[in-house]
Amino acid sequence: MVNCKLILATVAVVAPIAFAQTFQRLGGCPSLGCILPPDQTDFLAGQYFDIRLEVHAPVNGSEANGGIPDEKFSFTVAKTGEAAVSAASFFNIEEPALERWNFSWYEDLFAQDNKFPSIVRVTSKAYRRVALYKPGEYVATLTYYNHTQTVANWVVRPLSDQKKAKNVIFFIGDGMTTNMITAARLIGHKSINGRYQTTLQMDKFPVLGHQMTHSLDSYITDSANSASALYSGHKSSVNAMGVYADSSADPFDDPKVETIVELLTPLTGHTRLRSQYGALIDQALRGVSNYTWTKFNGPDVFFGAGAEQFLPGAGSWQGKDYYAEFAQAGYTISLNNTSLQTVSNSSKALGIFCTSNLPVWLDRNVYTDVLKTFKNDPSGNKQPALDLPGLKEMTLKAIDILYERGGGKGFFLMCEAASIDKQMHTLDYDRALGDLLELDDTIKATIEKLAALGEINNTLIVITADHGHGFDRNAIGYYANSGLSQYTVQNSSISYNTGVDFPVNWDPRYTLAQGLGANPDHRENFRVHKDAPRIPDTNITGHSHNDFYVNPEDAIDGFIINGTLPTSADQGVHSLTDVPVFALGPCQELFGGVYNNIDIFFNIANCLGLARDDNATGTILANSTGTVTNIPVTGAGRNLSIERKLWTGLMLFQLALGWFMATLIEVDSSMTTTTVTTTATTTATITVTTSTTTTSTATTFTATTFTTIQSTDPVIQKAQ
Known part of the structure; x- marks a missing residue:
């Protein structure tokens, strides 16, 4: 049976990936026959995944072959040393129906400027929810167009010997690089004659490693697919979450891979376009409904922001009231910090504390008048949200709920400080470093909480980033003139209680001369932006939305710095740098050295004994x-x-809109x-x-x- 999808997927939908001055037809598919997952993919034993096959027939352009895709392609799978058999026989499933669609893409910048796309016709099949159970090497072969072949070499990682950790806590500092950690230490901790009197909590971790963040088809990654690599062990393309991006127009039919939270709990979130916030919230509540997937038991805790995705109307999925949807599913609803702290630790909880992004630590603790300028109350009444929890408050409350609901049988927690990245994008370095220090303070409080619960020796704690930014201190002059920190010198005219691990003075005469390697044109005065989060560029011409120039209201007493990005960019961008990994607890030794971002998933999964070789x-x-x-x-x-x-599992993280999730299941061990x-x-x-x-x-x-x-x-x- 043929399922016809005669849809022309525009270049905006397909989102081709830039490669120098040319683009890629489809990430992970250099030939006209595509296998997803592609060549050089690793799997956890028993990890569910989908397989997408595509045969491309370009109508025009440099690859044109007549525009008639092969309908009779074949696909086999074999474990090394064994005979290849059809995928349907290998996985003991029915042969899927043939699908068809068209898509367009631009081969290079010249074609894009001339608005001359290449059209590609596609035949495809999708094998849903399969798994490989025996460790070793496998060969997947797609044969098409008179014996032309595309070969994917897959590896199932060796099984872990035993489960070593009862609990795992996974902290993500979005965009956090070693240079940022150094700067945060500099402004938050006093130094005398070159020796710090105190250090960051991260500095005290016994194991330090570095992970390479590259994505499937680019050296520089984005937050969605880099996080997906950390959680699933599979690299993907820009904007993809828990899937390999295919060429179809549907952002929800792409081949999925099972994530660590699905292996544990499960909690789900799969789409090619992470901007589908409402749909992701619906998936988190109900699971994947359009295709057979991992059994879904529902999350136990959601904390964070992004209330417009929960309020009824245009912002939510299908216009539904997701406060009501969650309440109907048995959740206690909290809309402020006071309410959050009164939620029973035995209750399923939804906590949504404002619209859009959660205000950053600096505005919640130092420049608090900034909060009054927002119209972000989670009820949608256009009033400011003033009673806000921070990362530490949400994390500690989540641990309380997790520990009580799980009865102390073990948990998995993910916690992300997302606004480090958001503020680095807008060159608002002080707010970024404030959130980095908040993350470190949360880690410190978490360790104290675990010690009080008697769980510290049973818990693996891993801290890392999803990617980096090109951040450093742009010291003025030679080494001797670079100066020391004035953030740790008390100013008698400033009084606020932010704790020993934060600056005592956020408004020194000279701030850090901080900079990015890739930024737009902007004005700089090297001062803290006290009145509001920074907007370095804006559209002042009235032309297209991607026509950005120096914001005339930003740093008005500063000087213009020419950027390195085109006028279509209004923010700084990510870098290709490796990012640090800190580890403490059982299996900590697995996280030393230099390795790929996918290895973090496999290390955590093996520490929890998640691999399975039985079918x-x-x-x-x-x-x-x-x-x-x-x-x-x-x-x-x-x-x-x-x-x-x-297992009792908890997931806590912050997505693009700054909202947190947690999920929990109870077991009989x-x-x-x-x-x-x-x-x-x-x-x-x-x-x-x-x-x-x-x-x-x-x-x-x-x-x-x-x-x-x-x-x-x-x-x-x-x-x-």
Whole structure:
């Protein structure tokens, strides 16, 4: 059956990736036959993923081949040393339907300037929710156009020997580089004769490494796909989250990969366009609904901002009231910090504290009058939101909820300081460094909280960034004239209580002469922007939206610095620099050295014992008579036939609009073995015996196929 998608996907939809002065037709696909996941992809054993095949037939341009894509292409998969078989046979699934669509792209800047796109016709198939279970090398081969082949070499990483960490906390400083950490230490901690009297909490971590942030098809990455690499072990393209970007017009049909939070909890978020904020919120509440995917049990905690995506109207998904949607699903709703602190730790909680981005630490603690200039109340009443929690308050409350709801059985937490990046983009360095110091203060408070709970020795803490910025101190003059910090010298005319690990003076005579390697034209006075977050460039011509020049109201007593970006850019951009990784706790030794960003996912997954090499469902679905005994239930306990959840998980992070998420599941860690007995009759009779350290129970039920099994025993979960 052919599913026709005769859609012309414009260049804005396909979003081709810049490569010098040329573009790529599709990231990860240099030939006319595309396999996604592409060549050089690694997998965790048992990690679910989709496969997208595309055969391209350019109508015009330098690659034109007549514009008739091959409909009879074939695709095989083989483990090294074994015979190749069709993908449908290899994964024991039905052959998917053939799909068709068209898309357009620009081959280079000349074609773009002349508005002369190349048209490509496509035939495609998508294999949904498959997995590889045995460690080793695999070869996937797409054959098309009279025996032309595209080959993808895949690797399933070796399994971990044992689960070493009970808990994992993953801190992300968005855009945070080593240079920024150095600058934050300089302004937040006093130095006498070249020796710091105190240091950052990060400085005290025993293991330091560096990760390479490059994306699938570019040396310089964005936040969405770099975060996706950290959470899934798979690199992707700009704006993609939890998917490999294909060429179709639909941002939600791209091939997905299972993330670490889905392996643990699960919580879901998959799209080619991270700007689909409303749809991502709906996925977080309900899961992926358009395709079969990991079973979804729902998150337990959402904290952050972006209220316009929750209020009914144009900003939310399908205009729905997501406050009401979450309340109907059993969530307690908080719209300010006071309410947040009164939420029961045993309750599922949604906390949305303002529209747009959460105001930064400097405005919430030092220049508090700035808050009164915003019209960002989460109720949508156009009033300022003044009762705001910070990163530390949300994180500590999330830990309280997680620990109580999970009964101390273990958790996974992600916490992102997103506005480090946002303020670096707008060259507002003081606000960026303030949020970096807030992140470090949150890490310090988290360690103290874990110690009080008796969990510090059971917890792996990892701190890193998703990418870097070209930030440094632009010291004026030679080394001897570069000067020392005035941020740690108390000014008697300024009084605010921001803590020992923050500057005592945010308004010295001379601030750091800070700079970016890639920025737009702007005016600079090297002073703190007290009245509002900085807007260095604006459209003053009245022409197109991408016509930006120096903002005449920014740093009016400064001087103009010529930038290195075109007038279509109003902010600084990311850099290709490696970023630091700090680690403390069980498995900390895995994070030393220099490695790829995807290795962070594999290190955390192995520390939690998430890899699985069993596929009991495949055995039972073969309709053979027999018994599968002693199926190991370790780590996340993820058998495909019987899903016994063995972890309490929490996720806390900040997305593009500055909102946080958390999710939690409760488990019974006493389960040790599962016995499944099947009888191959027209209607199979299946007996499941669950043995724990204290009891043994049997549940018998019938089903025509194992995937339709239903059980009243809460221990038995339907395989998805």
